Amino acid sequence: MNKTVEERIEELREIIRQHDYNYHVLAQPTISDFEYDKLMQELIDLEKAHPHLITPDSPTQRVGSDLTKEFKPVQHTTPMLSLANTYNEDELYDFDRRVKEGLPASEKIEYVCELKIDGVSVSLIYNDGKLAVAATRGDGITGEDITPNVKTIKSVPLSINKKILSAYNLSNFEVRGEIYMEIEAFNKLNQERELLGERTFANPRNSTAGTIKLQDPKIVAKRPLKIFLYYLFSDELKSNSQYENLQLMEKLGFPVNKNYKLCSNMKEVIEFCKAWEEKRDDLPYEIDGVVIKVNSLAQQKVLGTIAKSPRWAVAFKFKAKQITTKLKKVIWQVGRLGTLTPVAELEPVFLAGSTISRATLHNFDEIKRKDIREGDTVLIEKGGDVIPKVVSVIISKRSKDSKELLPPKFCPVCGSKLYRPEGEVAIYCENNLCPAQIRGRLLHFASRGAMDIEGLGEALINLFVDMNFLHSYSDIYNLKNRRAELINIERLGEKSVDNLINAIEKSKEKSFEKVLFALGIRYVGAGAAKKIAEHFLSIDALMKATEEEIESIHEIGPSISKSIIRYFSEKKNRDEIEKLRQAGLKFEMEKPKKTLYKFAGKTFVLTGTLSSMTRDEAKDKIISLGGNVTSTVSKNTNYVVVGENPGSKLDKAQKLNVTILSEEEFLKMLSNK
Known part of the structure; x- marks a missing residue:
């Protein structure tokens, strides 16, 4: 290879990087666009003539040509x-x-x-x-x-x-x-x-x-x-x-x-x-x-x-930006847990960069406290410049036609009688089969943070609910029995259906903490679900727990404990868990292995690309076995795991006589009892 070509390519890259920095970071360009384009074209031509010299960090590689089919988790x-x-x-x-x-x-x-x-x-x-x-x-x-x-x-x-x-x-x-x-x-x-x-x-x-x-x-x-x-x-x-x-x-x-x-x-x-x-x-x-x-x-x-x-x-x-407009009507939205939220429909008005036509009223107590009525002129603001809310009523502009609001008695979606717990401001629809709740609960269950069922998004959930295919979480795991019907749905087809069924089957691998979060128990978010799962280790132990036992977990309070007890007191919820258990979902933590701490006190460094797992996956495995992972090789390092194209860490490990493991040797260490 002619070294001068290689040197010129690297020289051009450094020059272009400096000009990019001057223009895009400092806003102080030192050459014209024409001169910049000439440098870039020279680099493009040289890389085309010598494609083996193209590197991912070259300025020519900023815009890829491949479509991103999926955004992988990191x-x-x-x-x-x-x-x-x-x-x-x-x-x-x-x-x-x-x-x-x-x-x-x-x-x-x-x-x-x-x-x-x-x-x-x-x-x-x-x-x-x-x-x-x-x-x-x-x-x-x-x-x-x-x-x-x-x-x-x-x-x-x-x-x-x-x-x-x-x-x-x-x-x-x-x-x-x-x-x-x-x-x-x-x-x-x-x-x-x-x-x-x-x-x-x-x-x-x-x-x-x-x-x-x-x-x-x-x-x-x-x-x-x-x-x-x-x-x-x-x-x-x-x-x-x-x-x-x-x-x-x-x-x-x-x-x-x-x-x-x-x-x-x-x-x-x-x-x-x-x-x-x-x-x-x-x-x-x-x-x-x-x-x-x-x-x-x-x-x-x-x-x-x-x-x-x-x-x-x-x-x-900063204080939110405010403006006045007319409140035309109040509607009640039903959330995935049955919570009813009043929403004000407004005459559209421009505020803080966007047109506002709706604003939250939070709950009926807030409506009563502010004496909000349909037909009122109201002051609205964006809370944190994001979520619009009604701040107050301009009483001086109230007309005789303004309509006083009353709390709803029946669910606006399913017609069920509503429930308001003592001491709470929220009003709930208790019917878990309410279409608004079914859709919301299913969407939460299938979401990335929960069961992560790729392909089962809002559009498909709405379609399957309308077709009476889905009424509960367990129905998701029976969709495989409807394969022939699903294939005949317009815009789905055989490949899409098989991908969906495979994604549903793959979701059965999710850990107990993810399943617990997916159940959608009120107040049990992802963080709380993790702590509760790690404490009780199984759904059976959790179902038998008292409020006091649940509250003994750090940062788990009465709202969460009462919600969990109430959830498991419902027979239909316990029945649903049994159906999910029969479907193959995990309702207990894996028992600790005897080899759990075999890497205790050992420090690892990872370098290069591993073919069998990502670096993060390798790091997780080492930590789960009691080891420690650092990014720098020192005399205190016990092992350096080497994949393809290792960096300077390998050289340093050799100089310090640190034990070097190939990927095969590392996998063998992981599998040894």
């Missing part, structure tokens, strides 16, 4: 937690007090304030300095692989400069941030869609969320997506603070929002929040608040997290 090594919200100074001072109570009195506390971008969260994983995986937040534990789509965002570096990585002894790391659209670009996109007769988007965030899940990266590349990164993590990293990490990300070439500040006390934090609430409309993109983080990473570790959010960070939400 397990987050560190959960992508949501933030607790604050809305005023007192709540910020409460946060400050809790932080101080959680740390030694002698420690100095600093906070980093960052603008809260109204976008879509994403995780970017780099291996050996190259973008390997981009994933959505998902449920915080498991996201979806959107790598081809994220690669089209030109401000996302496909690889990091080797000299900079070497300077920080960094190769494998994760960054997180928000993908967003600027307001002007979003408006232009909507104008173009309107001219083409296509449906317009409600707001920049919804447009962004829809775009990153498109199947064709070529279409994604045409959408004006941008990104800001705000989080950096690596086992190799020696930084001490969030402030240092933000600066390091800038040096690595990532677009970081410049409007961050290091504050020495809560007074400075509040001044920052107030200033940006005033200036928010001056920005070219939408923000809905400020994120406040404890600066010290060591202090963050001490403070830790609660179930869904970190104790060391909080969001300050």
